Amino acid sequence: MTYKIAMVAQKGGVGKSTLARIIAVEAAKGGLQTKIADLDTQQTTSVNWAARRAENGITPDIRAEAFNSIETALKDADNFDLYIFDGAPHSSRETQKVCHVVDMVIIPTSEGLDDLQPSVVLANNLLKAGISAKKIAFALCITSDSEREILGARDYLAQTPYTVLAGEIPFRSSFKTAMDKGKAITETSFPTLRKKADTMAQNIIDAVAIAAKMEVA
Ligand SMILES: Nc1ncnc2c1ncn2[C@@H]1O[C@H](COP(=O)(O)OP(=O)(O)OP(=O)(O)O)[C@@H](O)[C@H]1O
Numbered sequence: 047m048t049y050k051i052a053m054v055a056q057k058g059g060v061g062k063s064t065l066a067r068i069i070a071v072e073a074a075k076g077g078l079q080t081k082i083a084d085l086d087t088q089q090t091t092s093v094n095w096a097a098r099r100a101e102n103g104i105t106p107d108i109r110a111e112a113f114n115s116i117e118t119a120l121k122d123a124d125n126f127d128l129y130i131f132d133g134a135p136h137s138s139r140e141t142q143k144v145c146h147v148v149d150m151v152i153i154p155t156s157e158g159l160d161d162l163q164p165s166v167v168l169a170n171n172l173l174k175a176g177i178s179a180k181k182i183a184f185a186l187c188i189t190s191d192s193e194r195e196i197l198g199a200r201d202y203l204a205q206t207p208y209t210v211l212a213g214e215i216p217f218r219s220s221f222k223t224a225m226d227k228g229k230a231i232t233e234t235s236f237p238t239l240r241k242k243a244d245t246m247a248q249n250i251i252d253a254v255a256i257a258a259k260m261e262v263a
């Protein structure tokens with residue numbers, strides 16, 4: 047069986063590819079056959095990142111390929127244990143389509159209302175389109191260091207029927223530097239930051255495993 051997960055958002059630049067990469071790397075380290083399906087055929091940022099990773103000799107190797115058709119990607123998914131759809135910058139009909147076929151949908155969002163509101167609108171639209179609230183989760187990404195703001199965001203999201211993952215990924219230039227070298231942010235050399243990224247990766251992997259089991263049951 048293939049676990050499938052999608053990173054989607056209403057806005058661009060919110061952390062979809064960053065999360066796709068930590069999941070791919072951490073699951074691969076755990077021995078799972080993993081691949082990223084890059085749905086951004088214009089930028090192919092995850093494909094380019096995987097190429098940088100290979101050029102720099104970073105292991106484990108991560109497979110990534112661009113797809114403009116969910117159907118073609120799904121045929122490919124059968125060959126893997128974990129298949130990660132890295133969504134295009136803005137939500138579209140393809141976004142809804144991919145959300146129907148995955149076990150878990152992750153919506154990265156920062157803590158300001160400018161980010162929270164469109165994130166909740168997207169989740170509500172997915173719910174209206176028939177996607178179970180149980181398989182939609184928000185992940186706080188590219189956040190500030192204000193605990194008060196982050197708690198406020200958690201309170202806001204707690205009023206929705208969706209999961210809010212524990213932990214958050216703060217804005218740090220060293221995360222950007224790590225990804226520039228083809229690393230995932232769980233592979234940064236700063237232990238405290240690595241721990242934050244690890245926690246998020248683990249929470250997402252746990253969430254997809256639980257959601258997949260619920261679907262099977
Ligand atoms: N926690 C962070 N700290 C600093 N920079 C970050 C962090 N997370 C992501 N970035 C940077 O922010 C930018 C957007 O992140 P990312 O590519 O993951 O978002 P995205 O949602 O996939 O964007 P797009 O919609 O363009 O596909 C990238 O340049 C990335 O390197």
Ligand SMILES: [Mg+2]
Pocket residue numbers: 062063064086091132133135
């Ligand atoms: Mg991206």
